[in-house]
Amino acid sequence: MKSLKTAFIYTDAFLKFKTPRGYPWSVKRTEATYQLCRKLKLLDHEWISVYRPAPARESALLSFHDKKYIGILKKANNGIFKEEWLQKGLGTTECPVYKGVYDYSLLGAGATLLGVDLIDDGIADIVFNPTGGFHHAGKDFAAGFCYINDVVLAAKRLLDRKRRVLYVDIDAHHGDQVAEAFYGSSRVMTISFHESGKTLFPFETGFEYETGRGRGKGYCINVPLPAGTGDEEFIWVFKRVFPPLVRSYKPDVVIAALGVDGLGTDPLSNLKLTNTGFSQAVEMIRDNSPKLLSLGCGGYSLDVSARAWTLGWAVMNGLECSEEDTMSFGGAFWGDGVCALRDTPSFIPDEIREKNMKEIKRVLKAIRKTVFTIHDIRK
Numbered sequence: 001m002k003s004l005k006t007a008f009i010y011t012d013a014f015l016k017f018k019t020p021r022g023y024p025w026s027v028k029r030t031e032a033t034y035q036l037c038r039k040l041k042l043l044d045h046e047w048i049s050v051y052r053p054a055p056a057r058e059s060a061l062l063s064f065h066d067k068k069y070i071g072i073l074k075k076a077n078n079g080i081f082k083e084e085w086l087q088k089g090l091g092t093t094e095c096p097v098y099k100g101v102y103d104y105s106l107l108g109a110g111a112t113l114l115g116v117d118l119i120d121d122g123i124a125d126i127v128f129n130p131t132g133g134f135h136h137a138g139k140d141f142a143a144g145f146c147y148i149n150d151v152v153l154a155a156k157r158l159l160d161r162k163r164r165v166l167y168v169d170i171d172a173h174h175g176d177q178v179a180e181a182f183y184g185s186s187r188v189m190t191i192s193f194h195e196s197g198k199t200l201f202p203f204e205t206g207f208e209y210e211t212g213r214g215r216g217k218g219y220c221i222n223v224p225l226p227a228g229t230g231d232e233e234f235i236w237v238f239k240r241v242f243p244p245l246v247r248s249y250k251p252d253v254v255i256a257a258l259g260v261d262g263l264g265t266d267p268l269s270n271l272k273l274t275n276t277g278f279s280q281a282v283e284m285i286r287d288n289s290p291k292l293l294s295l296g297c298g299g300y301s302l303d304v305s306a307r308a309w310t311l312g313w314a315v316m317n318g319l320e321c322s323e324e325d326t327m328s329f330g331g332a333f334w335g336d337g338v339c340a341l342r343d344t345p346s347f348i349p350d351e352i353r354e355k356n357m358k359e360i361k362r363v364l365k366a367i368r369k370t371v372f373t374i375h376d377i378r379k
Contacts, residue, residue, distance in 0.1 A: 004047060006317055007124035009111045010034045011052045014131055017104045020096050024268060024300045025145040027104065030130040032306035033296075033313070040338060042314055051118065053111035053129075055103065056153070060113060063160075064152045064181065066140035073147060077102035089142035105148040108132060112150035115293045116157050119253060126292045126316050130309055133257040133297025135175035136202065144173065144201060145298075151255060152181045154293060155188050158253055166251035167191065168242060170281050171259025171297040172269035174206030174222065178257075184216045189249045193238060193281075195262065195269050196224035208366045218374030221245065223363060226356045227270035230348045231277030234262075237360050238281050241367060246288040248375045254289035258282060259297035260308040264346045268300045274343035275308040279320065282312045292316070311341040 010030055017027045026032075034050075037043050043050060061070055072088055079099030081091045091097050108131045115127035135151050136144030155165050155178075167182075169175035169192040182188040197203045212220040223241055225234065246254070260278060262271040286292060294316065299305030314320045321339035368377075 004125040005123065006048050006126040007115070007118050007128070008034065008037065008043060008048065008050045008313065009053050009115055009127065009129040010050050011107070011111075013107060014104070017100045018098070020098055023096065026300075026302050028302060029296060029299065029305060032302055033130045033309045036306050036310045037313055040310065040314075042310065042317065042319060042338070045317065045319075048317060049124070051114060053107065053114045055106035056110040056113055056148075060153060060157075061109065061148060063156045064139060064149060069140040073102050073105070073142075088140065089138075094144055095142035095147060101147065105134075108134065109148045109150040109153055112154050112293070112295060113157060116154045119291045119293055120158065120161050120163065126286070126294070128294045128309075128313055128316060130296035132295030133171065133259060135169060135171065135178045135257055135297065136173070138177045138180070143177070146177075149177055149181070151175070151178045151257065151295065154255055155182070159187055163252040164250065165189075165253055165255060166246060166249055167255045167257070168285060169193065169257040169259070169297070170238075170262065170278070171257050172262035172266070172271050173201055173259070173298060174224075175257055176202045176205045179206070179210070179220050179222070182216065183212055183220055184214045186215045186219050189219045189221070189245065189251070191221040191223070191242060191245060193223045193225065193234070193241075195229070195271050196226055198224075199227045199270055208363045209370075211370050218371050221367060221371050223367070225271060226359045228272055228348060228352045229356050229360070230272045230346055230353065231274055231280070233353065233357050233360050234271075234273055234277050235280050236357075237364055239284060240364060242284060243288050244372070244377045245375070248377050251290070253291045253293060254285065256285050256289075256292060256294045257297040258294050258309065258312055259299060260305050261298035261300055263304060263308060263343070265304045265343075266299065266301050268298070272346050272348055274346055275311050276342050276345070278308055279311050279315050279342075282315045283320075286316050307341045311338065314338045314341075
């Protein structure tokens with residue numbers, strides 16, 4: 001790990017923005033994660049650098065977003081709502097109009113695009129932008145706390161530079177608009193592990209039979225997880241889907257949406273993961289990515305999210321606690337070390353675990369029958 005170069009994207013400029021009272025998305029996410037990483041000395045290594053982002057240019061947004069929509073979002077920056085904007089998803093409880101909404105979105109997108117440049121220019125092998133992963137923003141609308149889709153912008157910039165891109169999403173919510181953006185293309189493979197649309201937003205999307213169209217057939221992979229899924233079931237299917245697909249597709253760069261709203265302590269999903277299961281997935285992503293651009297994505301309990309992303313950053317840098325430490329202390333212990341970040345195991349009744357495992361095996365069977373066959377992947 002120490003031969004790699006890693007970059008953490010940080011600026012305290014995110015703190016100047018104020019979202020409406022009670023709004024789930026916290027602008028403090030990067031600050032909280034950065035400060036915890038500093039406290040645990042996870043930025044104090046010669047191979048690690050911290051970079052300050054600048055806002056994205058409007059021209060960069062137009063590689064995906066509709067010019068008229070961007071114009072409306074710019075007008076919304078003054079915080080004064082207009083009813084006609086509702087048709088673009090602006091002014092809803094999910095995507096309220098508030099002062100600085102456009103500027104915040106520009107800065108978040110700029111942080112992700114800086115990550116692209118650091119990787120493509122050979123400055124970093126692994127980049128982490130906690131304020132990123134706005135995977136629900138559409139070409140001409142806002143949705144699910146997302147106004148500008150930095151993921152699609154990043155993928156398109158990498159494609160323009162002749163890079164082969166794979167996108168993996170472990171947020172509790174389906175990365176619907178990233179999948180949609182590349183649904184008819186083989187130039188980006190999208191893999192999403194998420195709570196089933198039967199029980200969670202964005203609903204009616206992200207099912208295992210949605211595998212792409214035309215040239216994109218077989219390049220969109222969805223792994224819907226039943227409500228109540230825990231670490232064991234999640235990791236079981238993750239290691240049977242993600243590594244073989246990466247080996248088959250051979251990307252130059254992996255973009256990872258590392259949402260932590262699937263943790264059982266997060267208020268906005270019905271999954272029962274812990275940050276231990278999350279960190280195991282991050283480790284597999286790290287080990288299978290020639291270059292890695294990682295983004296925070298969803299996470300709606302600030303302390304819980306900061307702990308998980310700090311643990312994820314430690315894993316990306318090979319600084320996680322040893323397996324012996326984890327076993328000795330039951331997954332967590334007191335103190336200031338990385339192991340102190342780990343959650344205790346969550347209890348899930350056997351009957352729920354068995355029911356969920358049966359459903360996950362059914363989903364895996366369908367993926368192997370369709371997608372794996374297209375890519376000639378052996379079981």
